[in-house]
Amino acid sequence: xxxxxFIKLAFFAxxxxxMRAFLTMLGIIIGVGSVIAMIGIGEGSKRxxxxxxxxxxxxxxxxxxxxxxxxxxxxLGSAETLREEDAAMIVAECHNTVIAASPYTQTRRPVVWQNxxxxxxxxxxxxxFEQIRGWRLExxxxxxxxxxxxxxxxxxxxxxxxxxxxxxxxxxIGQTIRINKLPFEVVGVMERKGASPWGDQDDAIIAPFxxxxxxxxxxxxxxxxxxxAREGRADIAEAEVTAYxxxxxxxxxxxxxxxxxxxxxxIIKMQEEQAGVITLFLALGASISLVVGGIGISNIxxxxxxxxxxxxxxxxxxxxxxxSILAQFLTEAVVLSCVGGLVGVLLALGTVTVLSNFTAxxxxxxxxxxxLGLGFSAIVGxxxxxxxxxxxxxxxxxxxxxxx
Numbered sequence: 001x002x003x004x005x006f007i008k009l010a011f012f013a014x015x016x017x018x019m020r021a022f023l024t025m026l027g028i029i030i031g032v033g034s035v036i037a038m039i040g041i042g043e044g045s046k047r048x049x050x051x052x053x054x055x056x057x058x059x060x061x062x063x064x065x066x067x068x069x070x071x072x073x074x075x076l077g078s079a080e081t082l083r084e085e086d087a088a089m090i091v092a093e094c095h096n097t098v099i100a101a102s103p104y105t106q107t108r109r110p111v112v113w114q115n116x117x118x119x120x121x122x123x124x125x126x127x128x129f130e131q132i133r134g135w136r137l138e139x140x141x142x143x144x145x146x147x148x149x150x151x152x153x154x155x156x157x158x159x160x161x162x163x164x165x166x167x168x169x170x171x172x173i174g175q176t177i178r179i180n181k182l183p184f185e186v187v188g189v190m191e192r193k194g195a196s197p198w199g200d201q202d203d204a205i206i207a208p209f210x211x212x213x214x215x216x217x218x219x220x221x222x223x224x225x226x227x228x229a230r231e232g233r234a235d236i237a238e239a240e241v242t243a244y245x246x247x248x249x250x251x252x253x254x255x256x257x258x259x260x261x262x263x264x265x266x267i268i269k270m271q272e273e274q275a276g277v278i279t280l281f282l283a284l285g286a287s288i289s290l291v292v293g294g295i296g297i298s299n300i301x302x303x304x305x306x307x308x309x310x311x312x313x314x315x316x317x318x319x320x321x322x323x324s325i326l327a328q329f330l331t332e333a334v335v336l337s338c339v340g341g342l343v344g345v346l347l348a349l350g351t352v353t354v355l356s357n358f359t360a361x362x363x364x365x366x367x368x369x370x371x372l373g374l375g376f377s378a379i380v381g382x383x384x385x386x387x388x389x390x391x392x393x394x395x396x397x398x399x400x401x402x403x404x
Contacts, residue, residue: 003331010332013304014339024300025340027293028380032344032373033351034286039369040352042279044362059229060132060264061238062104063245065222066257081249081258084209087126087225093244097230097237100128103209104224107217109180111205113165120161121204122179124212125226132228135201140173140188148208151215155179156188158202179205180216234263287376293340294380301333301388309395316397326393333385334378341377345370 014021065081087101105124110117123129126148130136143154157165157172166172172186184207193201213219229237238261245259305312312325348365355363 006328006331007335009328010335013332014336020300021336024296025293025336025343027289027296028337028340028377029293029344029347031287031289031291031293031380032341032377033347034289034344035283035376036345036348036365036369036373037351037355037363038282038286039279039372040348040363040365041355041361042275042282043366043369044356044364046275046279047362047364059231059234059237061227061229061234061241062262063225063227063241064260064262065224066260082222082225084222086245086248087128087227089248090225090227090241090244094237094240097233097240099228099230100131101225101227102126102128102132103213103222104226105209105213105217105219105222107212109216111161111165111177111179113175113177116165116167118161118164120158120164122155122212122216123204123206124209124216125206126209128228129206129226132226135193136191138189138191140186142188143208148210151210152208153182153184153211153215154187155184155205155207156190157186158190158204158206159192160200160202161205162189164203179207182215238263290376290380294337294384297333297336297381298384298387301329301336301385302391304332305329305388305392305395308392312392312395313397316395322393325395326389329389329392330382330385333388334381337377337381337384338374341374344377345373348373 063082082103084103087103090101091098102125107122107124108119109122110119125132127142127145130142137156138159140156142156143152146152147154155177162172165177166175172189175186176183177186178184184205190202190206209222213222227237227241242257242261246257249258251258315325348370352363352365355361
């Protein structure tokens with residue numbers, strides 16, 4: 001007999017007792033469906049997290065001041081090893097790999113307009129902030145170089161701040177708000193940016209770094225610089241910026257960097273690793289159902305061998321070989337498992353579609369997960385059906401014919 005005939009016999013045997021076949025396949029259906037759905041949720045969450053990180057800026061590097069040689073350990077970002085002019089010099093010295101750079105500082109302060117108030121994050125930066133963060137204006141204008149040099153009290157609002165302060169849909173452009181009791185003129189409104197791993201990006205105000213640094217924080221030195229690297233050149237940009245800063249700070253080759261550079265790519269890699277571990281554990285948990293389903297198939301196939309002992313004896317008496325009997329029952333187990341796997345795939349695709357379209361949970365149907373689920377269902381069928389198939393093939397012909 002060829003494979004097609006074995007498959008036909010397998011479907012005939014399965015359809016003789018449809019309810020038992022369905023209950024046998026249920027473990028495989030749930031197992032395959034769960035594995036594909038869990039992988040889909042994990043991959044969807046990973047992509048969503050990476051998209052959020054990428055939305056924070058364009059190939060961004062953040063340079064933190066830290067304890068320099070001989071100064072002892074200091075809290076990250078607290079040491080004053082960076083200068084305001086370093087941003088412009090980085091662009092000039094590393095123009096092949098760097099597009100823009102800005103001195104950067106941030107603080108949290110109370111903000112008031114008329115009877116409305118909130119507490120929000122205040123970003124201090126230069127005119128390149130828009131390009132570096134990939135955050136565009138929706139209305140009004142951005143502050144300019146003259147306002148930065150003059151420490152002007154002007155600001156640009158994020159959408160959340162606008163919605164919190166201007167509850168009557170008033171036009172915020174030209175209005176004067178008070179940040180930490182200081183009057184600031186609103187000159188622009190940023191487009192909606194969305195959430196980040198660290199909170200709502202739109203719950204922020206951007207102002208000249210000189211104003212934020214000296215008038216809100218009471219400081220004279222910056223502790224951060226943000227840099228936008230050219231596409232695909234973040235690693236080279238990091239090396240060039242490191243070389244420039246070490247030379248400018250006259251750091252000995254034996255000493256460690258008195259600063260720290262964190263790339264956006266590093267955050268993305270960390271997100272991918274964390275999401276990969278979570279997806280793995282979700283898939284492993286769901287795969288337990290596949291093991292249970294395999295045990296169910298093995299159990300039912302053993303019962304089927306017992307029930308069909310006389311049939312096996314007749315087939316052997318008519319010339320069927322042990323290999324033929326082995327192949328018949330092994331094929332039946334694989335077909336049972338694969339049919340369950342196909343139903344599980346359909347169940348998973350339906351689940352992923354519902355989750356992605358009707359809930360906030362990100363999910364995606366991964367083709368490799370579907371192939372993995374079907375492959376595992378076939379392997380489970382082979383493993384689960386092997387012992388019953390051997391038992392059927394080894395039945396004594398005379399004993400089988402006498403079996404009642």
